[in-house]
Amino acid sequence: MRPSAASPVRAAPIAMLLAACAGSKLPMTAAGLAETGSPEALVAYLGQPGADGQVCARGGAVPEDVRRSRRTPGALVAALRAGKVPGPIWADCAESLLPAMPGERASDLVDRILGAEADLVEAPEVEHDPALQAQLEALHRVALERAPGPAGSRQVRAAVLAELRPRLAGDRLGPVARPRAEALAATLEAEQGEWEGRRVDAGRIAALTASRDEAALRLLARRLPDPDARAEAERGLVRVRIAASPFPEVKARAASVEVAVLRDGAYRISPQDHRPLRAALAPDRIPAATILARQSPPDGTATLLALGDGGRPGVLPPVHLAAALTVEVAGLSRPIRPCAPGRPLDPTPCLDPAALSVDSPYAALRGPDLVVRERADLPALAALARSGSRLEVPVRAGGALAGNVSWPVRFERPGRWVFEGSKPGAPGPDLAIALERVDADRLVVAATFPGGRRLAVLERADAPAFRIVTRGASGWSGRDGSRGRDGSTGTPGVDASCLSGSDGTAGGPGGPGEDGEAGGPGQPGGRGGAVNVAVRAPAALLADTLALAGGIVVSEGGRGGSGGRGGMGGHGGDGGAGGRRASLCLKDGRSVQLSGGFDGPMGPNGAAGPDGPSGSDGPAGLVRIEPAAAASLD
Known part of the structure; x- marks a missing residue:
């Protein structure tokens, strides 16, 4: 049995996740993510327009504490299912994060991905909801394409496969869910070393290679548990792709190309061996953006953001030169592109990203991606304003100028x-x-x-x-006024006297308190x-x-300075004590009591001094x- 992807065991409660993400300050740059450091901040970053999923790769902006956090797998899957992160960005992050996570966390994330994909293929709504279809596509991409390594728990894999098989045997799955359910089942079987119900051995891989079954070989090359079997599937996949290559030069050098692709993951072309002749950028492959310079004059810098729809700031997306740049090189019959990241096992000639260069203080290369730096000096931006307020980044491929990546710049007040x-x-x-x-x-x-x-x-x-x-x-x-002195205590009354037969007299009144001093x-x-x-x-x-x-x-x-506060008036003095009474006085042969005097009244308090002007x-x-x-x- 497996827990549902929506249950608290498998995912952080969505309400709590959304509340935590709502507290994150946006826009959040990669540097801001590195400083904030929480699973919720990662989700908030990924949910922004222009977010770069490669922040999740080893050495990226995601802090080590987030990679190790128990909350990260649940927060990521809950964010995708809640529609907080676009599918392609989410998949970029999850695919690059898995190899950088500790084994237990990576296994947990894989379990959640498999469970969430199984839940979606079983949901009738996936047949007509584009948002759910995008989530399904992202989950399946990671389930299939993730690097060999953490495969999740046996129990979850077995439970998901047990749920899928009877549904695939029936007719309840629609045209959207069925192909994905079949692919997920095939992925789980491959991780058990099987293909179409049989153990995968060298003969099976040879047969798939002979039949040019590229899809099967691609799956087995990624998901077989045995490294030697994976390597053999990789070899078969590369041979099938070499045979289908549109480059006659690849077919003519098939053996050496095969060795290079299996070694490097791609057929990398060096500009020393094939001199670049011409290069070009495809404008429609460059993200359209207006750069917003958020200025911090006290420290002489600015943060470069993207100005999104409605004037809301976001983050700048990278430019994927592997898609945007073509290069004609000597010795090849067709233009090529920069090599894509990872290990695609593609024998199509591609230019080594090390041959790319950009000539701008505002941008840098990260493999085949052009990334705008998040911070810039204000004097340099002032010079940019004088030259037309466009950020121009010349891109070269082995010395051949491909053109400029260009964005307008707006300066935030x-x-x-x-x-x-x-x-x-x-x-x-x-x-x-x-x-x-x-x-x-x-x-x-x-x-x-x-x-x-x-x-x-x-x-x-x-x-x-x-x-x-x-x-x-x-x-x-102004100086505060001094407090007035308290009034003196009144004189005490005379005690009652049996000798004179007189009652006690009242005490005298207390003296008045002194007025407070005026404020300065x-x-x-x-x-x-x-x-x-x-x-x-x-x-x-x-x-x-x-x-x-x-x-x-x-x-x-x-x-002007405020006037001093007037001093408080002194307290009025206490009244004098009344004379004491007398008891057991003899008068006309009888014992009588003579009354004492009353205490004197308290003196009046002094007035507070006036506040100073x-x-x-x-x-x-x-x-x-x-x-x-x-x-x-x-």
């Missing part, structure tokens, strides 16, 4: 820059602002201040909302700093740029805006 005086009452720092209009749509702004410099690029549409402020510091607060006045705020703004713009845009400068740059005086606000500094000379401002 940074937060306002506020420079304040260093201590209470101090003036704001003086600033030198350079405002350069690079074209009708963008400006470069730089602020030089004591101890540093900041730089940013502004879109013209965002410029009216941007501010650079030099502000005096708030003034010193607040001190004036510091003046705003002086600002010199140098504006450079084409003649046709100068008036507009000068007007923008007047709204962007502000000098403000600091707020606030200091005056500091004056604004002088802002001078004028056109600059034609020389560059930075």
Whole structure:
């Protein structure tokens, strides 16, 4: 028996998963994933448009703690089944993650994948639901194509196979589910060393090779448990593919090509042996994107993101040059492509990815994939804005220029820059602002201040909302008034006296509390700093740029210090104690009691002192805006 893929044993509860993912801050770059480090953060990253499933590969951004976490297998499968991660991205991650996981975790993930695929082929909804069909395709891709290694538990494999066989024998499976159920059953049988109910041996593989059964050989080459049998299936698969190759050069050198493919996993072509003549990029194979530069002027860098539909930022997808680039080389009759990653066992000649190069500080190669760097220096981006705000990445194949991968760049407006005086009452720092209009749509702004410099690029549409402020510091607060002294205690009353026959007298009243001292006045705020703004713009845009400068740059005086709080009034003094009573006094031969006096009243409390007045606000500094000379401002 196997647990259902939707049960808590096999997958994290979907509600908990979605809640955890909702707490992840998006967009999340690969660097952000590496810092966050949780299965839920991995799911959140993979669910973004443009996510790169290769972050899951060994050496990628997924932290080791996530690879080892008990929650990771369940979280991944639950995310796919909940529709949180697109199937192809999910499969890229799962396929590259399995070899990098500890054995127990990898086995758990395989069990969950097999169980989820079995659940889907048995679900009637899969016949008409494209989303479920995409999930089924992703699960089956990983079940079949994963690298030899963790095969999951025997119990789960046996349970899934036992469920599939009677359904395949019946007629309840539809045209979508049946081929996948047959393929899953064949995969599980191959992992037991069988094909179509018989043990796989050298003779069986030879027969499949002779009949050119490429699909069967491909499955056996991936899933047979015996390494020698897998190697023999690989050999048969490569021979079948060589025989079907459209390259006459491959057929002419079949023996050496077979050796190369079995050794390297592909027929890699070196530019030293086959000189590249021409190369070309297919524009429709390059992801369409607008790059969003999220600027951090205090540290002089920006994060490069993708601007998605509706203006929502996401992450930039890689460019798969194995699909986008073709190269004509000397000695081959047809164009070739860069070799795909992994071990495809394809004898089609492909260019060694080591022969590829890109000439850009913004991008790098990861095998055959072009990846835009997530961080860039702001001075370099300012130069990019001056040259048209397009990120151009020249791609070469063995020295032959294939063309440029090109994306437009939009610059996100940074937060306002506020420079304040260093201590209470101090003036704001003086600033030198350079405002350069690079074209009708963008400006470069730089602020030089004591101890540093900041730089940013502004879109013209965002410029009216941007501010650079030099502000005096708030003034010193006034001194708080002292508390008034408490009033004195009243005089005590006279005790009752048997001798005089008089009652006790009342105590005297307490003295009044002293009024609190007035708070001291607040001190004036510091003046705003002086600002010199140098504006450079084409003649046709100068008036507009000068007007923008007047709204962007502000000098403000600091707020006056608050007045000191008035001191509290002193407490009124306690009243004097009344005279004590007298007992057992003799009067006319009788014993009588003489009453004592009342305690005196408490004195009045002193009044609180008045709060001190606030200091005056500091004056604004002088802002001078004028056109600059034609020389560059930075």
